[in-house]
Amino acid sequence: MKKTAYLKWLLVGVLAFIILAFAIVYGWSALLIHKTYDVPLTSLTIPCDTGAIREGARLIRIEHCRSCHGENFEGKFQPVPYRAHMVAPNITALVATYSNGELERLIRHGVKKNGESVFAMPSQMYCHLNDKSVASIIAYLRTLKPIPSSPDLPVSSRFYPLRRWELITGTYLSTAARIDHLAPRPELQSDTTQLAFGKYLVMTACTSCHGGNLQGQGHAPNMRIAGAYSNAQFIHFLKTGEGALGRKELTTMSAIAKNHLSYLHTNEINAIYAFLKSLSASGQLAEK
Ligand code: HEC
Ligand code: HEC
Structure with missing residues (x-):
């Protein structure tokens, strides 16, 4: 065979x-993206009084749904460099197509109406929310009126080859694959101690970024760092986003604190502080 023919072949x-x-x-990755999860629906009683709806609105702030779905839930596009472009959809009309049971399953289990998992949405954190909080969140979602989507919002998310490879190798998981769907339901926090209440709040408001074991992930540090704050500095930090450890303006954290975590009550911030301080004092981390 001639050399050129050989090269051609x-x-x-x-x-x-x-x-x-x-x-x-x-x-292969498409099979994983469209994998369905058989999680049964539970029936929660959804309150409709204004007190519960107001509490739902506050919890939706703390759970920072708007940081992804937009200030009016009109939908938002979020590029993940080299990996994906994620679309958090306009949910103002979408929620009406969901039953209450399906909304509970979406929020706490990361499973959509069609049985497939969400990606990027942190239900691995929301699965720690107790029944009462989820019910108030759903009560608030029921008050949303359909509005047009944010202009130029792409129809759906796209996964690039690198993210698809991570899915196949298991280094990136769908949200539903990160959750123990049979774990006992979180208990109500009203009769618990301040440390247990603090842990509940940390598990439900901080772990989407700081990781389920609180050890930090991405740019978010190990949560024991909070022990370097005084109680008063910590309250100021979560209410305003102004750090006290040398870096006053933190990027993601300042925005999250200012726009979302500032809705925590002062007694809740105190409980969070007491719990994080106890971790840093004992050198221990919360069990997973
Ligand atoms: C970190 C970003 C993020 C946060 C925080 C977040 N979501 Fe989402 N959400 C998404 C993305 C991305 C999707 C699209 C997921 C997909 O289809 O894979 C989504 C999908 C949805 C859907 C539509 C599901 C469907 O059928 O397509 C609803 C409803 C929803 N989210 C509600 C909420 C609520 C309520 C909260 C707060 C309790 C919340 N989201 C917090 C990113 C987020
Ligand atoms: C949306 C992601 C996100 C959430 C939710 C979040 N954090 Fe953070 N946090 C970060 C990131 C990222 C940093 C690192 C600084 C930066 O880049 O903004 C950080 C930094 C911190 C720091 C270090 C501040 C300093 O002075 O260096 C503390 C303390 C902290 N977070 C506490 C919390 C607590 C408590 C919660 C829950 C009530 C929480 N965070 C929720 C992303 C988050």
Whole structure:
């Protein structure tokens, strides 16, 4: 065979291999993206009094739903460099298509109406919310009036090859795959101690970024860092976003504190502080 013919076949072979590899990665990851989860629906009693709706509105702040779905839930586009472009949809009309049971399953289990998992939405944190809080959140969602989507909002999320590879290798998981769906339901916090209340609040308001074991992930540090704050500094920090450890303006954390965590009551911030301080004093971290 002539050298040029040989090179031509080699090129064709390499190209065919690349195309096949991409087809396998896309096909396999698509199976994982569209995998359905068989999580039964539970029936919660959804309150409709104004007190519960107001509490739901406050909890939705603290759970920072708006940081992804937009200030009026009109939907928001979030690029994840090199990996994906995620679309948190306009939910103002969507929630009406969900039953209360389906909303509970979406929020606490990360499972959509069609049985597939959400991606990026932190239900691995919301699964720690107690029945009363979820019921108030749903009560508030029921008051949303449909509004047009944010202009130019793409229809759906897209996953690039790197993220698809991470899905196949298990280094990135769908939200539903991160949750123990059979775990006992969280208990009501009203009769618990301040430390247990603080832990409940940390598990339900901080772990989306600081990680389920509080050890930090991405740019979010190990939560024991809170022990370096005084109680008064910590209250000021969560109410205003102004850090006290040298960096006054923190990027993500300042925005989250100012716009969302500032809705925590002072007694709740005190409980969070007491719990985090106890971790840093004992050198221990919360069990997973
Ligand atoms: C970190 C970002 C983020 C946060 C915080 C977040 N979401 Fe989402 N949410 C998303 C994304 C992304 C999707 C689209 C997920 C998908 O289809 O994979 C989504 C989907 C949804 C959907 C539509 C499900 C469907 O059928 O398509 C609803 C409703 C929803 N979220 C409600 C909420 C509520 C309520 C909260 C707060 C308790 C919340 N979200 C917090 C990112 C987020
Ligand atoms: C949306 C993500 C997110 C959530 C939710 C979040 N954090 Fe953070 N946090 C961060 C990031 C990221 C940083 C690192 C600083 C930065 O880049 O903003 C940080 C930094 C911190 C710091 C260090 C501040 C300093 O002075 O260096 C403390 C303390 C902290 N967070 C406490 C909390 C507590 C308590 C909660 C829950 C009530 C919480 N965070 C919820 C993302 C988050």
